[in-house]
């Protein structure tokens with residue numbers, strides 16, 4: 001009843017731009033969430049990998065409260081005492097020399113697009129308004145008008161035109177197509193090292209390495225969108241490290257603040273970030289002390305609790321266990337680290353709904369994939385519980 005009432009209110013007054021599972025969460029801790037009826041569930045979405053550190057991490061609660069009581073927002077018109085350390089610490093963590101903080105992932109992608117274009121014009125010498133950025137089919141980079149301009153998902157674009165020009169789309173994982181698409185006007189290749197929203201799609205081995213070489217040979221920036229794949233999700237800090245490439249820039253968000261507060265960032269080499277001068281680009285909330293304090297602590301938790309290592313250790317074991325499950329609807333189980341897609345020969349939504357009844361929250365992606373992405377501090381015992389629940393649902397739903 002409580003649940004139904006809350007859903008009715010939301011549906012009455014809220015825009016219908018989502019189709020959530022009908023569970024109303026009241027509180028959460030670590031891997032576990034509790035609904036308004038008092039039922040407990042394991043969270044296997046982790047807010048699209050924004051809560052890699054686990055829900056309501058006590059250290060992040062503390063950091064947020066402490067900073068909230070001191071100062072929350074100065075705007076960038078004045079300096080604050082958290083931004084310098086955030087910049088220093090994220091550069092040390094990631095190995096990039098420069099960072100530009102924003103709030104949502106989409107804003108950081110926009111920042112990358114603007115940086116790439118301006119670098120193309122001012123550094124590479126591409127003629128005014130002629131810059132091209134190459135992207136991949138089935139990409140997901142966010143929802144702004146410019147970003148949906150280069151989406152290949154019709155629903156993301158339908159009715160939202162006219163679109164921003166200057167993007168060239170190639171099939172994901174196709175190095176030959178990338179080579180053919182590069183022209184003297186190409187400023188950047190923007191790519192997800194693993195496509196999350198597309199269904200945890202891994203490119204063919206060696207693709208990123210080849211892409212890196214093509215970018216180097218043609219003075220094209222390699223920009224990795226690691227908003228979902230980064231910060232430990234795949235068992236490395238960044239998914240691009242599985243192929244030992246060094247992108248010219250990377251975009252992070254989501255888990256950067258452990259799910260507490262929107263913090264994203266664009267990280268790049270010096271000459272790329274160097275295109276931004278005072279007044280060129282900005283955000284009222286970007287780099288605010290509250291977000292910076294939370295993100296600093298979220299990065300520390302990631303390192304000190306060895307969450308990347310946990311993902312690397314438990315992910316392959318969990319993947320192997322899932323691959324042992326032989327049920328007719330399962331076409332493939334794929335993934336890296338604690339980021340796994342169960343690809344079905346049918347719609348995944350009914351499976352997600354049954355899993356919810358078993359106390360396990362997942363969300364289908366691209367119709368037929370069940371995405372599994374728990375907080376990275378999950379234990380082997382909890383993963384074993386999840387395996388039992390998944391097994392039960394496949395048995396129940398049958399062939």
Ligand SMILES: *Cc1c(COP(=O)(O)O)cnc(C)c1O
Nearest residue numbers: 104105106140141142225227228
């Ligand atoms: C979630 C996501 C974004 C967009 O981030 P928002 O915070 O929702 O704007 C961009 N790229 C990737 C790969 C994502 O997963």
